[in-house]
Amino acid sequence: MDEMSSNNPLGSLISLLLFLGFGGWFLAKAGIVSGGLLSFGGLLIFLAALALIGLRVVNQYERAVILTLGKYSSTRQPGLTWILPGIQRMMKVDMRIITASIPQQEVITKDNVPVGTNAVVYFKVISAEKALLEIENFGRAVKEYGQAALRDVVGGIELDTLLAEREQIAEEITKIVDQATSAWGVKITDIKIQDIELPADMKRVMAKQAESERERRAVIIRAEGEYTAAEKLAQAAERLSKIPGGLSLRTLATIEKINPDPSKTVIFALPVEVFEGLKSLGDFLKEKKQ
Numbered sequence: 001m002d003e004m005s006s007n008n009p010l011g012s013l014i015s016l017l018l019f020l021g022f023g024g025w026f027l028a029k030a031g032i033v034s035g036g037l038l039s040f041g042g043l044l045i046f047l048a049a050l051a052l053i054g055l056r057v058v059n060q061y062e063r064a065v066i067l068t069l070g071k072y073s074s075t076r077q078p079g080l081t082w083i084l085p086g087i088q089r090m091m092k093v094d095m096r097i098i099t100a101s102i103p104q105q106e107v108i109t110k111d112n113v114p115v116g117t118n119a120v121v122y123f124k125v126i127s128a129e130k131a132l133l134e135i136e137n138f139g140r141a142v143k144e145y146g147q148a149a150l151r152d153v154v155g156g157i158e159l160d161t162l163l164a165e166r167e168q169i170a171e172e173i174t175k176i177v178d179q180a181t182s183a184w185g186v187k188i189t190d191i192k193i194q195d196i197e198l199p200a201d202m203k204r205v206m207a208k209q210a211e212s213e214r215e216r217r218a219v220i221i222r223a224e225g226e227y228t229a230a231e232k233l234a235q236a237a238e239r240l241s242k243i244p245g246g247l248s249l250r251t252l253a254t255i256e257k258i259n260p261d262p263s264k265t266v267i268f269a270l271p272v273e274v275f276e277g278l279k280s281l282g283d284f285l286k287e288k289k290q
Helices: 005-028 035-053 128-133 138-155 159-164 166-184 200-242 246-260 272-289
Strands: 002-004 055-058 062-068 071-077 079-080 088-094 100-106 114-125 185-196
Touching: 055 062, 062 128, 071 128, 088 128, 100 138, 100 159, 114 138, 114 166, 114 200, 128 166, 138 166, 138 185, 166 185
Parallel strands: none
Antiparallel strands: 002 088, 055 079, 062 071, 062 088, 100 114, 114 185
16 A cells, blocks of 8 residues: 655645745835736746646556545546645555465464464455555455464364365365455455474374385285285186196296206106006095995
């Protein structure tokens, strides 16, 4: 907010009148000019000076609030405008989005964990006259109200919720602050929680918790892998047993893999029929005993 008082222009006007008065009195005393002509010229100079001193420029991003004898009279739009010095006063209000930083606040969460939080408030003036007439300093008021709302909201939730739902919490704070500041002619566009500072002990505990969680997931993944491998092995064994000579071929392949140097390997090969004959003999002896 840029406040332009009329004291300085009024002082300049009074100084100019005094200068003209003394100069006119000197010229009239000396008989250089007549009193009527001098009065007319002084009046013209006074009006021209009054017109120049009352000129004001309002920038595109500003609005000008005019007070006439201390009472609100109008709000001027951007461009060239004029006020009556000594009678009217003009105060400019910036209508752009303003950024206000909320310093770090020490807050105890609902589960009794002390945390430090800071945030940034983005707001803009939508009614220049309300921002000047309804509250003393709207920028400081928005900052302090946002600070109080931040402490209230963070103090009513648990730490896990604060860490996981930062955006939702910021939106809730934005609604609370915007509802309160709308009567001041201020619109809260956004509030962002920048940082959440945790105690050192809590950081170590959370690190251990995360490590334990990763270990739990690793054990589960390893167990699931072994279970799947066992199922596949069972299916492979069942299929090999149904194919004549399948187990023998698998045995030979396994022997080849466990002997990297074939020159040092001695293999005693027996026909599959020998094992089948031994199996038949065993079955025969078992039936005979029964």
